Amino acid sequence: MQALDIQVLAISADELFAQMTFALSLHSPFPFLSDHPELQVIRRYAGVQPHPSDPTRQVARRALFLIDKQGMVRGKWQGETEDMLPADEVMKVAHEIAGAS
Amino acid sequence: MRSGKHERRRGEPCATALPGVRQAGGPRAGRACKRFPVLVVLVVVLSPFAGFPATLADLLTAFDLASYARHMRAPVFSATTTTEQPVALTALQGKVVLLNFWATWCPECRPELRGLEQLHHGLASRGLAVLGVNAGEDLTIIQRYTRNLGVTFPLLLDPQHTISQLYGVAGVPTTFLLGRDGRTVALAVGAREWQSPAARRILDALLAEPAPPKDGR
Numbered sequence: 047m048q049a050l051d052i053q054v055l056a057i058s059a060d061e062l063f064a065q066m067t068f069a070l071s072l073h074s075p076f077p078f079l080s081d082h083p084e085l086q087v088i089r090r091y092a093g094v095q096p097h098p099s100d101p102t103r104q105v106a107r108r109a110l111f112l113i114d115k116q117g118m119v120r121g122k123w124q125g126e127t128e129d130m131l132p133a134d135e136v137m138k139v140a141h142e143i144a145g146a147s
Numbered sequence: 148m149r150s151g152k153h154e155r156r157r158g159e160p161c162a163t164a165l166p167g168v169r170q171a172g173g174p175r176a177g178r179a180c181k182r183f184p185v186l187v188v189l190v191v192v193l194s195p196f197a198g199f200p201a202t203l204a205d206l207l208t209a210f211d212l213a214s215y216a217r218h219m220r221a222p223v224f225s226a227t228t229t230t231e232q233p234v235a236l237t238a239l240q241g242k243v244v245l246l247n248f249w250a251t252w253c254p255e256c257r258p259e260l261r262g263l264e265q266l267h268h269g270l271a272s273r274g275l276a277v278l279g280v281n282a283g284e285d286l287t288i289i290q291r292y293t294r295n296l297g298v299t300f301p302l303l304l305d306p307q308h309t310i311s312q313l314y315g316v317a318g319v320p321t322t323f324l325l326g327r328d329g330r331t332v333a334l335a336v337g338a339r340e341w342q343s344p345a346a347r348r349i350l351d352a353l354l355a356e357p358a359p360p361k362d363g364r
Contacts, residue, residue, distance in 0.1 A: 064315025070213035
């Protein structure tokens with residue numbers, strides 16, 4: 047993604063501290079953002095759903111968006127909690143966007 | 148321009164020999180290659196054998212702990228121990244806190260708990276508070292497990308996983324180190340030998356920090 051000049055951002059409904067723990071445990075090279083407690087970004091992009099083990103909590107639906115340099119959404123993938131997002135397909139579109147810009 | 152061209156050529160073999168380093172280090176990696184003879188001298192002079200004191204960040208890295216780049220106050224919580232004693236993080240103001248998340252079904256946790264017990268015995272009097280947080284298991288299971296382990300430091304119950312969610316714990320063992328001022332210093336995912344000299348150096352450094360005023364946490 048770096049080679050394609052694409053900035054990856056990860057967003058979740060978890061609190062900032064919990065997000066930081068997760069990011070540190072992964073040695074993540076890209077930023078993890080916390081949308082807690084209002085979930086404003088998540089509601090506008092992915093939508094929310096009840097937490098699998100605690101229905102009183104709202105969590106983010108799994109989703110991935112590819113946005114080009116003009117701010118246009120060029121790809122959107124959604125899935126259930128256990129789903130793997132289609133990395134090959136995402137990379138294909140990412141290459142197309144990078145090639146066009 | 149000619150000088151720049153010459154320097155780039157000298158720097159190239161280093162970047163090529165270590166794929167990935169150039170990308171991660173960016174322009175700095177190139178500079179390091181060009182100044183290699185100077186760096187060699189500095190490394191010798193600044194090595195621990197020359198008595199240069201290691202920073203806390205160096206010590207954390209040497210012990211494979213992830214350190215928090217910014218000042219992050221540890222989330223506060225209160226809980227009950229396996230011996231029905233209430234524990235609140237705020238009551239540990241001024242202490243270095245080692246917060247270990249564990250479970251009976253975790254093979255790595257058993258030797259780690261033994262190591263933590265050694266720390267508790269050796270450093271509690273200097274201001275170290277070791278706390279274990281169990282991953283939502285029944286009290287009878289925990290008591291059966293710890294009976295022969297000789298653990299005397301507080302083991303907190305977390306039946307609803309409230310504390311583990313607050314800290315973002317995704318697996319056990321996971322351990323957090325908190326400074327006397329309440330900041331989160333480091334994170335360990337997976338077991339560590341907390342009784343080792345490398346860990347002891349970290350704890351000595353944290354215990355040497357001044358305690359903040361009583362309500363400064």
